[in-house]
Amino acid sequence: xxxxxxxxxxxxxxxxxxxxxxxxxxxxxxxxxxxxxxxxxxxxxxxxxxxxxxxxxxxxxxxxxxxxxxxxxxxxxxxxxxxxxxxxxxxxxxxxxxxxxxxxxxxxxxxxxxxxxxxxxxxxxxxxxxxxxxxxxxxxxxxxxxxxxxxxxxxxxxxxxxxxxxxxxxxxxxxxxxxxxxxxxxxxxxxxxxxxxxxxxxxxxxxxxxxxxxxxxxxxxxxxxxxxxxxxxxxxxxxxxxxxxxxxxxxxxxxxxxxxxxxxxxxxxxxxxxxxxxxxxxxxxxxxxxxxxxxxxxxxxxxxxxxxxxxxxxxxxxxxxxxxxxxxxxxxxxxxxxxxxxxxxxxxxxxxxxxxxxxxxxxxxxxxxxxxxxxxxxxxxxxxxxxxxxxxxxxxxxxxxxxxxxxxxxxxxxxxxxxxxxxxxxxxxxxxxxxxxxxxxxxxxxxxxxxxxxxxxxxxxxxxxxxxxxxxxxxxxxxxxxxxxxxxxxxxxxxxxx
Amino acid sequence: xxxxxxxxxxxxxxxxxxxxxxxxxxxxxxxxxxxxxxxxxxxxxxxxxxxxxxxxxxxxxxxxxxxxxxxxxxxxxxxxxxxxxxxxxxxxxxxxxxxxxxxxxxxxxxxxxxxxxxxxxxxxxxxxxxxxxxxxxxxxxxxxxxxxxxxxxxxxxxxxxxxxxxxxxxxxxxxxxxxxxxxxxxxxxxxxxxxxxxx
Numbered sequence: 001x002x003x004x005x006x007x008x009x010x011x012x013x014x015x016x017x018x019x020x021x022x023x024x025x026x027x028x029x030x031x032x033x034x035x036x037x038x039x040x041x042x043x044x045x046x047x048x049x050x051x052x053x054x055x056x057x058x059x060x061x062x063x064x065x066x067x068x069x070x071x072x073x074x075x076x077x078x079x080x081x082x083x084x085x086x087x088x089x090x091x092x093x094x095x096x097x098x099x100x101x102x103x104x105x106x107x108x109x110x111x112x113x114x115x116x117x118x119x120x121x122x123x124x125x126x127x128x129x130x131x132x133x134x135x136x137x138x139x140x141x142x143x144x145x146x147x148x149x150x151x152x153x154x155x156x157x158x159x160x161x162x163x164x165x166x167x168x169x170x171x172x173x174x175x176x177x178x179x180x181x182x183x184x185x186x187x188x189x190x191x192x193x194x195x196x197x198x199x200x201x202x203x204x205x206x207x208x209x210x211x212x213x214x215x216x217x218x219x220x221x222x223x224x225x226x227x228x229x230x231x232x233x234x235x236x237x238x239x240x241x242x243x244x245x246x247x248x249x250x251x252x253x254x255x256x257x258x259x260x261x262x263x264x265x266x267x268x269x270x271x272x273x274x275x276x277x278x279x280x281x282x283x284x285x286x287x288x289x290x291x292x293x294x295x296x297x298x299x300x301x302x303x304x305x306x307x308x309x310x311x312x313x314x315x316x317x318x319x320x321x322x323x324x325x326x327x328x329x330x331x332x333x334x335x336x337x338x339x340x341x342x343x344x345x346x347x348x349x350x351x352x353x354x355x356x357x358x359x360x361x362x363x364x365x366x367x368x369x370x371x372x373x374x375x376x377x378x379x380x381x382x383x384x385x386x387x388x389x390x391x392x393x394x395x396x397x398x399x400x401x402x403x404x405x406x407x408x409x410x411x412x413x414x415x416x417x418x419x420x421x422x423x424x425x426x427x428x429x430x431x432x433x434x435x436x437x438x439x440x441x442x443x444x445x446x447x448x449x450x451x452x453x454x455x456x457x458x459x460x461x462x463x464x465x466x467x468x469x470x471x472x473x474x475x476x477x478x479x480x481x482x483x484x485x486x487x488x489x490x491x492x493x494x495x496x497x498x
Numbered sequence: 499x500x501x502x503x504x505x506x507x508x509x510x511x512x513x514x515x516x517x518x519x520x521x522x523x524x525x526x527x528x529x530x531x532x533x534x535x536x537x538x539x540x541x542x543x544x545x546x547x548x549x550x551x552x553x554x555x556x557x558x559x560x561x562x563x564x565x566x567x568x569x570x571x572x573x574x575x576x577x578x579x580x581x582x583x584x585x586x587x588x589x590x591x592x593x594x595x596x597x598x599x600x601x602x603x604x605x606x607x608x609x610x611x612x613x614x615x616x617x618x619x620x621x622x623x624x625x626x627x628x629x630x631x632x633x634x635x636x637x638x639x640x641x642x643x644x645x646x647x648x649x650x651x652x653x654x655x656x657x658x659x660x661x662x663x664x665x666x667x668x669x670x671x672x673x674x675x676x677x678x679x680x681x682x683x684x685x686x687x688x689x690x691x692x693x694x695x696x697x
Contacts, residue, residue, distance in 0.1 A: 089585070100535065100692060150580055157583035165655045172657075 030063065031302055034412045037074055042462045049074040057087065065094050066125040066409055069135055073413035077296075077458045079465055081142035085151075088139040091127075092158070098126045119320065120369060120407030128362075129166050129210030130354040131411050133159050137215045140222060141294065141456060145469050149225055156219035160237070166210040192367065195306055199324050202356050209358035213245035214349035214418045220254060221292050221422075225452045225471040234258050235266070241348075249346045250420035252276075257422070288424035289447035289473075291432075295345045296458045297331040298416030300355050303408040309401060314385075315378035316397040318404035319370045321363075324356050331417040334457060337433040338425060345419035352416055366407075373404070415458070439464045449473055536662045536690035538586050538651075546666050547594035549684045554670065555602050559680040563642040573599075573670070574608045574641040582651035582664065591649070591666070608641045643679065644671050658692035 033052035040048025049071060056067035068091035075084035127135075136159035143151035193200075220237035223230035235258050241251045252274055259270035270276075303322040310317040334345040377400045385393030425447045432443045432455070439459045443466060447453070450473025458465045532539045554560070563571050575596055578588035599605050609616065616635075623632040647668035654661045669681035 096535075100690070151585065154580060154583060154585050157581075161583045161653050165653070168655070 028408075030066065030409050031412070034070065037070065037413070041074055041078055044078075046075065046078045046080065049078075057090070062122065062124050063409065064125075065091055065098070065127050066411060068094060069127070069131055069411045070413050072135060073138060073411070076138050076142055077413065077463070077465060079467060081145045084142045085139060085146075088135050088142070091135055095127055095132055098124065119373075119403065119405050120366065121405070121409065123407070125409050128355075128358040128410070129162075129208075130212070130351070130358055132162055133210060133212065133215055134351070134354075134411075134414055136162065137218055140218060141454075144222060144225070144454060145456060145467050147469060147471075149222065149471065152222045153226075156215070156222055156237075159215045160219060160240075163211050163215070167208075170208060170210070192363075195321075196323065196360070196363065199356055200360060202324075202327055203353050203360060206353045206357045207244065209354045209361055211244055212349050212354060213241040213248060213251055214420070216241035216244065217251055217254060217348055217420060218294070220258060221452075221454070224258065224290075225454075227450075227473065231258065231262055235262055245348060248348050250348045250422065254422055287427055287449040289427060289445075289449060289451040289453065290422065290424050291336075291445070291447075291453045291455060293334065293336060293343075293345055293419075293421040293455045293457065295334045295419040295421075295436075296415035296417075296456070297334070297419060297436075297460070298328065299460050300351050300410070300412060300414045300416055301326050301328050302412060303359070303406070303410055305406040305408060307404070307406070313378075314393075315381050316400050317374040317378055318400050319374050320404045320406040321366055321370060322359060322406040322408045324352075324359060327352050327356070328416055331419065332437045333419060334421075334434060334436040334439065334459075336421060336423075336455075337435065338423070338430065341423075343421045343423045345421040347417050348420045349418040350416070351414050351418070355410060355414075377404070415460075434466065438462075441466050443468055445470070536660050536688040538582070538584055538664065542664065542686050542688075543591055543594060545686065546591055546684050547598055550595055550666075550668050550682060551598040551602065553682040554599065554668075554680055555604055557680050559670065560604055561642075561679075563640075566639055566642070570603065570605045571642040572606045572608055572639055573643045573645050574610050574673075576610075576644060576646040578646070578666070578668075579648035581648050583653060584651065586649060588649060592645075595645075595668075608639070641673060644673055645669075646671070658694075660690045660692075662688045662690075664688075 036052045037049040040046060040051075053067040053071045053074075056063045057071055068087050072084045072087035072091060075081075075087060136155045140152045140155035140159065143149070143155055216237045220234040220241065223234035223237060226233075238251065238255045238258050241248075242255050245251050255274065256267070256270050256276065259266040301324060304325045306321045306323050308317075308319040310319075331347070333347075336343040336345070377396075381393055381396040381400060384396035388395075425445070427447050427449050430445045430447050432445060434441045434443065434457065436459060438461055439457070441457075441464065443455060445453055445468070448470075451470055453468060453470040456467045456469075528540070529544065530541075532541045560571055562569065566572065575592050578591055580586050580588050596607050600607060616638075620633065620635040624634065627633075645668065647666065649664060649666045651665075652663045654663075664686040665683055666686075667681065667683040670679050671677065672679050
């Protein structure tokens, strides 16, 4: 656990330098705290999560938003949606506060100065666009697991609204950007291209970091849980998911199913768009119940650091940039064994691509601050040598080398991938068996005609959790007073495989 | 000023400073316009309740129930459906409307939300109370109307300007005939502009 770093705005260069020194181990501390919390989750001891994150989460400091996101995700994974909602809703308020601050903010200007002199860890963690979308997406799952479909719909609307506003802002920026701006030119520098080439290749097909097909897919399923009333909204959302992931099997089958439920015309249109042969898919039985599997698999990778030290004119120019070197491997699917049939999840979201894309989008600013910082520190070394002699110069060079570090902070408890499956089961009791690498479990369901069951599975090495929530046919909206849900079917705990 | 008074003054000054450092709490006017941000707030809630109540009371659509003559009609309230992208406590809106309507004396309301508590009372009174005064289930008055609706929003943002539009629709339906006897909506538009300079 570390001390909450100040985020006071009215400080000058000297104060910025000092605060920067305090911020020095920020990313390393965050990664260490994250692993402590992870151990706590594996040991079913969420108090460790509180221990490492609650201090930052509850006061105005640079890492507050990051701590809130981590806590929300840990409580989500730990099976406490109520607490997870509290943290995500507070995170939402904090993010709003940051977004709404003055365009020319003394505090932000001071922190940027500090970031130039030291490193970007001085800056407030304001959250990447995908952080904001994913926090609302996970929160929608939290509300849904609590049986609160109205709350879940609010969250998916928030996610949709954020993605729309970001898309509009992005389009404005593209229109206003000069054809070859300084920052863009800097990204085209051969050394930068060589360093970040692998990362750029990894996300070359990713449109942006703020939109993802899973959020839209989840929205469509949450609208579907409303019954007939949610059909149109479900269609709108699945179309957006299809635009982003036209080849994802989960999206395609959901598109067809929603179109089929909507009308014969919509179904014909969808079949033509998806180029589906007449034979597939089989018309679902009207009396069947639907099961949606949301499989949150693995964890997003951590950022690494690229550090460059150059000696020129008796000055040390030190530069450090964040980079993703290790993207991890593709997550294995989850097999769901139903009586007489086996279903398999397919990937709908690779969160790693969003994380890498977000870093790529931030790189021009990071490069600019890094270069300005290197020049400012070079000047400081020269002044130190002039005022305090060679020893002062040496000390300032050592300080420059030590202080220069990349801001590697990112939300680490997000899943590496989200995979989905959707299938129908005949009414009556049904036993499902889940099998995946390092994951095994059984779920007993009591399927009623037209019901919609969500199976939320979270797994990463050393941890697994399965939660189930069923909504009755025709909409699961529970009006006040909200009765307790009919009960979560028993989940047979499986041995945790290390 | 003698030399002994200086330390006392110092202590008093420190005390004053410490006294000033705590949070300052004041009472505000609950009816005053609240413009902290563009999110749904107390002023919106009051505005909706006032306009809806005035509209319903002046509509002359409230008719006594022939099965319950001589008394103002009985209404059941359902929760407002929240179709916005904010977590709004819609129960506060319906509570405010219900309270204002009850105060008008034109209608009565069924305690739908208290059915659980009422059931407990029936059980307790059925075993513990004097049979002469014990209240039993199955004697509640049936409502003539049901009051319900929804609240939706559209959010637009261009640069530093955020525009939020809320629309709240309420309708009163005759339960027996399923005829919508009254409906009205209230529209609210709020803009928030990011300041150019600030802390």
